[in-house]
Amino acid sequence: MAESPRWLLLRGREPEALQALTHFKPKNTPDxxxxxxxxxxxxxxxxxxxxxxxxxxxxxxxxLRTFVVVLSNFFQQATGQAFASQYGTLFVKQLMSIDPFSVNLGTNAVDIGAIIILACLIVVIGRSSIVQMGSLMTMGGLGTAEAGNVAAKQGIIAMLMIFSFSWSLGWAPLTYVIGAELPSSPLREMTLQIAYFVKLVTEYVMT
Incomplete structure (x- = not known):
């Protein structure tokens, strides 16, 4: 497998970088x-x-670029997705309402659907609108339910799946898009180092 042209350029290997870029292009691409x-x-x-x-x-x-990238990583984890993704099955099991394995499969399916929808919409309506829409959907919730309230438990599971869908539609992928596009080239690595540090700390606190 050929090395990344960017990686080769960072190491001063320009002829190899040009060769690698040519390798990744269709054969009929003009020189x-x-x-x-x-x-x-x-x-x-x-x-x-x-x-x-x-x-x-x-x-x-x-x-402003730095704050937007850092805050997007913070809010990605502040949504509580770490709990939903890591402990969601145990949470559903404790509700004793719907088979946790089926819920897990359903959650994975809606996540895939959300990513497909995002791929179709991102060019049409833009990143900002999708993040805002996903954020509003992510904030939905039903709270706790009494032990014997089966309908409320099923509602909580439904909202858990809606939460997962909306997170996969907005915050999950677009945080990384923002981190790749927004910082200036010389500062991108430092910006992402700070952003990912904030992300990991927030994830730890939320779980």
Whole structure:
């Protein structure tokens, strides 16, 4: 398997990077198109190699980008998805209403459906609208139910699946899209390091 052109450029191996980029392109791609894309990639990598300090994340130009990426990772885990995904089956089992295995299969199915819908809609309506829509759906809930209230228990399970669907529609994939697109090239790695640290801490606290 060929190495990533970006990885090779970061190590100063330009001829190999151009060869790798050519390898990943369709065979009928014109050489001038490949060269133009390679030049753009080289420029971005050269910008990334510029020495940047931690304080650059919070300059007037970059601080909004930094906060948006960090907050998106925070809210991705603040939704409580870690509990739903890791302990959801045990939670459903304690309700003693519907077979937990069936619920788990259903949750996986709606997650796949959400991702397919996202792939179809993201270009049409944009990232922001999808995140807002997913956030509103994620906030839905029924609370707790009395031990003998079977209908309420079934409602909680239904809301658990709606929660999983909405999370997979918005926060789950788009947090990573935001992290890849929003930071400037020289600061992307530092921005993501902070964002993922916040994400892991939030996930730990929520579980």
């Amino acid at each position: 001038e198109d490949i060269r133009a894309e390679f030049d753009v990639l080289s420029l971005k990598v050269s910008e990334q190699l510029q020495k940047k300090s931690f304080s650059d994340l919070f300059t007037k130009t970059n601080r």
